[in-house]
Amino acid sequence: MNQPGRRPQRPSRPRRAHPPRRPDTPDRPPIDDPARRAALDTLRAVRADDAYANLVLPKLLRERRVTGRDAALATELAYGTARALGLIDEILAECVDRPLSKVEPVLLDALRLGAYQLLRTRVPAHAAVASTVDLVRHDLGPRVTGFANAVLRRVSELDEPGWIARIAPDPAEDRLGHLAASTAHPRWIARAFADALGTTGDELAAALRADDERPAVHLVARPGEVSADELAAMTGGDPAPYSPYGVRLESGAGDPGDLEPVRERLAGVQDEGSQLCALALTRPSVDGADTRWLDLCAGPGGKAAMLAALVAINGGTLDAVEKAPHRGKLIERITEGLPVTVHVADGREPGLEGTFDRVLVDAPCTGLGALRRRPEARWRRQPEDVGDLTRLQAELLTSALDLVRPGGVVAYVVCSPHLSETEGVVSTVVRKTGATILDARESFPEMPDLGDGPYVQLWPHRHGTDAMFCALLRR
Numbered sequence: 001m002n003q004p005g006r007r008p009q010r011p012s013r014p015r016r017a018h019p020p021r022r023p024d025t026p027d028r029p030p031i032d033d034p035a036r037r038a039a040l041d042t043l044r045a046v047r048a049d050d051a052y053a054n055l056v057l058p059k060l061l062r063e064r065r066v067t068g069r070d071a072a073l074a075t076e077l078a079y080g081t082a083r084a085l086g087l088i089d090e091i092l093a094e095c096v097d098r099p100l101s102k103v104e105p106v107l108l109d110a111l112r113l114g115a116y117q118l119l120r121t122r123v124p125a126h127a128a129v130a131s132t133v134d135l136v137r138h139d140l141g142p143r144v145t146g147f148a149n150a151v152l153r154r155v156s157e158l159d160e161p162g163w164i165a166r167i168a169p170d171p172a173e174d175r176l177g178h179l180a181a182s183t184a185h186p187r188w189i190a191r192a193f194a195d196a197l198g199t200t201g202d203e204l205a206a207a208l209r210a211d212d213e214r215p216a217v218h219l220v221a222r223p224g225e226v227s228a229d230e231l232a233a234m235t236g237g238d239p240a241p242y243s244p245y246g247v248r249l250e251s252g253a254g255d256p257g258d259l260e261p262v263r264e265r266l267a268g269v270q271d272e273g274s275q276l277c278a279l280a281l282t283r284p285s286v287d288g289a290d291t292r293w294l295d296l297c298a299g300p301g302g303k304a305a306m307l308a309a310l311v312a313i314n315g316g317t318l319d320a321v322e323k324a325p326h327r328g329k330l331i332e333r334i335t336e337g338l339p340v341t342v343h344v345a346d347g348r349e350p351g352l353e354g355t356f357d358r359v360l361v362d363a364p365c366t367g368l369g370a371l372r373r374r375p376e377a378r379w380r381r382q383p384e385d386v387g388d389l390t391r392l393q394a395e396l397l398t399s400a401l402d403l404v405r406p407g408g409v410v411a412y413v414v415c416s417p418h419l420s421e422t423e424g425v426v427s428t429v430v431r432k433t434g435a436t437i438l439d440a441r442e443s444f445p446e447m448p449d450l451g452d453g454p455y456v457q458l459w460p461h462r463h464g465t466d467a468m469f470c471a472l473l474r475r
């Protein structure tokens, strides 16, 4: 076995009169491997430009007209590599004779892609190595092909369980650390899930593994426009198990934005958990008027569209606050024709007149509840992000309780199970404001497995939704 980092000795070959070699300069035409090319270019954009894999890859596939099996392979390789990145890097670090920070980033991207194929796909080892070396030769010339070949051959000496046994903590001593490594999650995220679930046992493993699954597409039927049954019939989907407005489509059913009911705004694309959290705001009874509703963090407008359609049924209105101007425009577009006023403002001091009967705070958060949707997110998010976010979340929730009338209801929602962002924020604000905590489970009557309350925490592995958290408070 050649030492990684040293060029392996290659036997000399007889010269041909007209060598059929491809030139090794970067400006020659792309090699004939559109799937791996697209996957590698996606990984590069994610690393170099902080891009999102789920935005970059579909665009690349469209522009390059990559379809069918090639598109499926590119998706599997790009998203799979992005998800497993931390684990792959730990394995590569064992196979490279220098710190990974000293490996050219462009080369490292290719090594990651090759290692992913060796560890987590059925691509034969020789094909995984040869195709990666081809990409490296194409992009960097022949000087590092020997290095890439040697590193990947080392990776191929063990399968994934073999590598886990070698590099992960002993499960008898550190079950959490072992699970974090074997499911390719940073330890702090595995810790956050364990704290929320109250276990480091089998359910934690199921929750972490669910982050690698491809989520089904959920549609929401716009209340008053079309029913879930009608939408299911129009799209070939199935009525969703929990949301009365939801439809679930088979995964891989194409771009849901192209569906006619979505284009005609009879329906939207929205996770079933998000639908239920928006609906939960509307369910506790309030005495007296119930026609002024507020969405305090409304962009891009999925929940605002649903709430506006519901309040409109009783002749009411929705005010939608959003800090980012471009997201304010998105709310205007998605709620066109509904009784909505958009305010581009900071929800902590939106400067609105009067009080509201119901207020939704769908606060900015770590997004740890939607890791299935953003392949690179688990490695990009940092534990330091939590402190700033919880301060903002508490300020927004306090502002919502200022804006709701006595007896009115506030829903606090985040797409995260991290206890600091969920129960921590709510208890801090309730202590300061004296708001009453309602049992949110009563506002999710369709949903099983909701635990002891009073809050609701949904989970992909239990409910097939994002891991949304919802607390309901009354002023």
Ligand SMILES: C[S@@+](CC[C@H](N)C(=O)[O-])C[C@H]1O[C@@H](n2cnc3c(N)ncnc32)[C@H](O)[C@@H]1O
Pocket (backbone or CB within 6 Å): 274, 296, 297, 298, 299, 300, 301, 302, 303, 304, 321, 322, 323, 324, 327, 345, 346, 347, 348, 362, 363, 364, 365
């Ligand atoms: C989780 S998203 C809301 C998603 C939205 N409710 C939906 O269903 O489409 C949080 C939103 O809050 C906005 N935001 C962040 N800080 C804010 C602030 N201080 N005031 C108002 N909005 C804010 C973000 O720009 C983002 O659009």
